Amino acid sequence: MASVTTIGVPTQRRNGHRSETNVTELDGTELSSAELPGIELNGTALNGTALNGTERAAPRSPAYNYAFTELVEPDWRRLPGWRDVNSADWRSAQWQRAHCVKNAAQLRAVMGDLLPEFVYADLARDQAQYSSMQMLLTPQIVNTMVPHEAPDADSFYADPVRRYMLPLASDRAAQWSSHPLASRDSLHEHEMWQVEGLTHRYPTKVLAELTSTCPQYCGHCTRMDLVGTWTPQVTKLRFIGKPVDRYAAMMEYLQATPGVRDVVVSGGDVANVPWPTLEHFVDRLLTIDSIRDIRLASKGLVGLPQHWLQPAVVAGMERLARTARERGVQIAIHTHTNSAQSVTPLVAEAARTMLHTGIRDVRNQGVLLAGVNDTQEQLLDLCFALLDGAGIMPYYFYLCDMIPHAEHWRLPVSKAQDLQLSIMGFLPGFATPRIVCDVPYLGKQWVHQLVDYDRERGITSWQKRYLTSIEADNGAERTYRYFDPVQSLPESGQGWWRTQSADPTGAVLESLTS
């Protein structure tokens, strides 16, 4: 396949400018700004403000000017350790995997003398005291940090990709680095395993975790309890069964559960499942009549696009797409990127190559992260880079889950509601991502679906609108909660959390999660 990678410096960048505009409802209906004040859901204005019946939210004036921007591959040769790496090596999945950056010494070898010593000391402190994920960065990912100049300490610290892929101790919140109710498996997925690695928490869909590894590890990983190797902070859960037995048990469950029509094949990252194994698993899914959607989860499409460009993978995906088409099943790849600068020509080539195999779609599920993508401009830049540059559909942005030491990344629900409104009207309706909260035990909820919001304590309440076969009869009446970062609360709210955290019985905190 001919290379379409270009390397160098981008010729233009997007800038936000103030402008008046209309907004678009989630169903795609255009609304003028004059119509906005009356929009209300569950007693809450769409900007998250509680309404008393007569109050109405003030219209906002989104500020963003769209300009098509050509993707440019950052030149890896600006980094001293990769000065002599040629394009053929760079495009090799094997070379990328063999040259991953896994520790401070390897980072130093790549960066040469670009970064001062205190950066490495900051990194060492993070790994010893906070990090829940091992350091594992593909060269592709490192190359998208400070993408178009040689990094120095300032640009490295400020860089959005660095902020979530290579956390440093000084990034973490000083006072509340963990929420008092943070937990390792914050979504309680393991409690919902039907067989090892198969989570069934929605009525018609399941999550199948095939592997517990990825080609790269993200600092904010929701599945930090299971995914990756041990860190000084976290002894990881391990699958007990052999992969072949676990996969067979998953198939048995799915054959016996015809109410499931949608399987998310994930991990970890399916880019770390040997291709013949993954193809065999998906092939078997395609023999189950009730399954209509299969989604393959791989951040590797962005972090290691070279994997998805390998001829054996492309040919295998063509076989799967052909079979899926014959059986009326839709296969999609779901990837995960949080910053526009990660979307490079190689990523676009991998996404478009996958689309050309005949699969239905490539979609992005990002995570909202402070200092990474918490502005309208950053979100829209990312969505347009995905959509226009790579043919990837912006699909979801999640609020960051409540894992330990994640408070410097997490945003309050109110901020997520504002961000959702701020991006309406700029993208086609079909490509306008929903910002969702993955509420523990409940699942994904659009951020405006909450039923109650205690702003002082940052407690949002949510309710289920459906039952699955695994729930008790009263499951729909239970209230589920998600919590804003304590540091974002007024002093009175922070004081309340301090008091509850100091209570040796923990009774109030326990009542919030039961």
Ligand code: SF4
């Ligand atoms: S790629 Fe996904 S599963 Fe792997 S570390 Fe990142 S967030 Fe976790």
